[in-house]
């Protein structure tokens with residue numbers, strides 16, 4: 228076996244593994260309040276901290292865990308939010324894109 232072929236046999240799986248790990252890490256990125264889109268939507272990790280003067284239409288009792296974009300069980304502490312790039316939103320969080328889970 229020549230050296231190039233041997234190198235390819237060892238490097239290719241490592242690159243594939245690295246890409247898979249990187250993709251998983253991106254999918255599990257935490258949604259932060261400073262994320263530009265989240266900030267524009269008034270996202271807070273704790274719905275009780277939402278600026279209700281600015282977001283007057285907040286539905287009482289609404290939070291990420293009962294939002295249609297929340298991709299986890301209602302009891303999950305955090306789960307991907309499909310409205311915000313699949314980043315992990317806190318179950319107790321809230322943003323102005325909230326839509327009642329159906």
Ligand code: SF4
Pocket residue numbers: 270290291292294295296297308309310311316320321322323324325326
């Ligand atoms: S869209 Fe829903 S799940 Fe996503 S951050 Fe806003 S309230 Fe939370």
